[in-house]
Amino acid sequence: MDKAKKRNRRIDKIAKNILLFTAILSALFIVLIIVIVALRGFRPFFLSYDGHKVSFFKFITGTRYFAPEYRIGYIIINTMYVVLLSVLVSAPISVLTALFVAKMAPKVLSNILTTTIEVLASIPSIIFGMFGKGYVVILVRNFADKIGIVTAGGQSTLATVIVLSMMIMPTITMLSITAIKSVPEDMEHGSLALGASETQTMFCISLNAAKPGIFAGIILGVGRALGEATAVTMVAGGRGSGPTFSLFSTTRTLTSTILTGIHEANFGSLEYDIRFSIGLVLIVVILVVNIILNAVKKRLGRYYEPS
């Protein structure tokens, strides 16, 4: 009896240690990612490659990006501009759709729409990119032609915004649906009892109460838009200087800059390591944006006290 117990306890201990080990390893991956990107990313500023050394200040604030000058200042601005426009376009559509699905639509329609949105959410980004390059870009080009504006074959800020909006719309919609559905019914009943119309109730009461959840969806959408690489690279056009705010000129984001030209770069060269620096900047930008938006979300939620 005693031997068995001792053996069991040992097995338990070994098993526990193995599981602990895998768990720690899993948790370490994020650390590994940050360390590697940071290590490689700092190299261009501290080492010299064939006599080239990149000044950090110029890197962050410059307005041209071709070898050997690497200045991503304008790329940061363009990235934020494109993402801001995408959110402005997709957020209203997503919220209205969510309202429709959660409150207005008959059950059958509601299910069809929910399935449609779930399908859209599961489409891989490369297919959005292909759709963008093969269709949206052509649409933009023809449209610009009609109103007399010249584009670089249609690859433009407008095309990028359209594609990004299509990609983040399902995210915002799905979270908004959950948020609107979880508004307590007594709030709505109270409003209707006080004489408000159904529409008034929906827009002024339900939407407002769901604001924190909707905003969480927007934050997630912004995160996805900032990190999207393949689809954006295919429609943005790779502009070498900037910043530019015109809808019809080509543009560039942090992610598309990392992705382009990866195969000419030799492992360990400046061309290669600079991409890690851009990756580092990308991580910082995403973190900062998330912190700011979460702070705004807290303020939004302050006026609504769940009963």
Place this chain on the structure above:
Amino acid sequence: MRKFILSILVLVLGVVLVGCKGKEETIKVYTRDTTSGTRGAFFEIIGLKALAESNDGLVDGYIEASTNGDMMDSVKNDKNGIGYISLSGLSGSGLKGLEFNGVAATEANVLNDTYELKRPFMYIRKADADIGSEIEKQLVAAFLAFMDSKDGKEIIKNKDGIVGGIDTAPTWDSIKDQHAAALAEGDQVEIHFGGSTSVEKIARALSSAFSALAPRFKPMHNHTGSGAAYEGTRADGNLHIGFASRNLKDTESGTGVIYGRLAWDAVVIVVNSENELNNINTEQVKDVYTGEIKNWKDLRN
């Protein structure tokens, strides 16, 4: 909160509207990016050598195309566009090629030296000392011999390269015994090609035909621009043979660099098929690309 959102919307709308511009009849200038050999050859011949490497001095509002295909697409869809492409891409591109100083862009005119906008297709090879294995050295040597043989030159011509001396070159059959080691059977060895995208068609046709002759030869192509021809064939580069679609720079053709020319190509100035212009001379091209001439009206004289 609402006012805040509204003001952001107004601000963004304002920025967006201000950003948009568009005029008719202005010449829209297209160029390749600075690593392109086509660009280098073009600017050098018309006398604007400084513009080959940098965009300083280019007319405002120029648009960069990253490949020949991009350039063709862009000018095809732009009635006011003007650009330059390799002659090999002209047929089937849907674009109109302009005569240069009164001479049409044809193969014959390139070989008899009357058409001036021509450039050489060059190759640079990695030095034997920098190549690891014996078989790789033999394959590179055999491939270059094949390229210079009659068979090779015919393949280059078939892909629109302009090449002279076809009739006097030796046939592959007559020289292949000198490369018996490379043509033997055995495990496949990767030989990396790269460099100019203008030469890619020709390079692929050559390597495709050669791989049927040499069982160990496995060609890998990654063409990213003429700049990579010199860079990639240095000791630490990853190409065995790099191609460039322009004359090699002084820095690229110093002692120790092994290079040669495989063909000529003509650079043809192209405009949209609806454009009425037929001919353009050196001064006019210079003025268009530096911005001295901005409207199509000023060219139609």
Place this chain on the structure above:
Amino acid sequence: MNRVNKRKVIDTSLKVITYIASFIAVIILGAILFFVFSRGSKLLSFKILVTDYHSKPYRLETTVSAKGLSFENPHIKDAYFSENFGFAVKDDYTLEGIKTIRFVYIDDNSPLKTTINEQGEKSPFKEGFIFDSTMRAVLEDESTVTIFSRYGAENLVNVLSDAVGIQTANVKSEGGGIRGSIITTLYLIFLTLIIGLPFGILTALYLHEIAPQNKVTNLLRSFIDMLTGVPSIIFGLMGAAVFIPLTSALFSNPDMKRGSVIAGALTLVVIILPVVIKATESALSVVPKSYKEGSLALGATKTQTIFKIMLPNALPGILSGAILSVGRVIGESAALIFAMGTFIGDKISITGRSTSLAVHIWSVMGGEIPNVTLASTIAIIILIVVLALNMSVKVITNRFMNKYK
């Protein structure tokens, strides 16, 4: 009265706007599906699934002689027939849209019988071969003339009508198929699941069953959660900087420095890790506590309880996690572009370079002329598979939830 009317107008207009906005989603999905299916169905066939991407070159074994031979013309539409050599060719386009000449008919008795392929082996001269290079023919007076493919099919036949033999011919088999990419995708799925599932399941077991409720555990959890927010291109950077050198050293193969299938699989493991962990944990939390307590009460050790009671009951949830991971592997592009490269391969091996279906789309859409047709065909395949996978996850989750009610 006015106030009521005004209210009604606002209400109706708001409703209309909402209806319109909702249908935008449907319109977008419809446009994407229409685009993909209309462009891609042209090429969708069994042939494209089993053909290699790169065309293989062939050459004639010896000079082919046609002295005294004459063949009957089968009169194939748009094709030109060579009477003395017994074959028909026509001007055509390859699967990639490039102009070429295609051999559409070869008579059984034609002297064009054998060729040598790249490996130096003999191979038959097949119908469907493409000619876009040069051919050297021998004339009666023993001089040779070269035929260029750029002058077309009719020219080819005309010049040959005076010839008595063909000395050399550079032909090739057609490429443009996606067999290599399909196999690569399957390899990736297999490798990623084999490595990632055990890893994720064991981690989830630790977090859910064994970990104490303290700050360290919370820290571990939040670290793992952070992985979900990382954009895939950053995973790509990590894969290129960590897994490529690692695998290259492990297999002592310097060719792997540009990427390999195994490096891609390892990168994917990190990407799907949070998915598997979350699915396993939520599956474990649905298993009734009574199962666990009963088992322990009956004298089983903690290890036995975890692996024999909890885990089997969490299997449906784990299955969902696995299926979601497969979907992620198929759809992932940016990370694989870095870790595996974009060279489309035909002979697939774990240490070799090739593309998954998604990266194949990226490869053909880049370059001089984007091949939208082929890309759409691949997209059809990806969409059908991903949608089927997502639907099966839903079915499993529903049945699983009902099991314990």
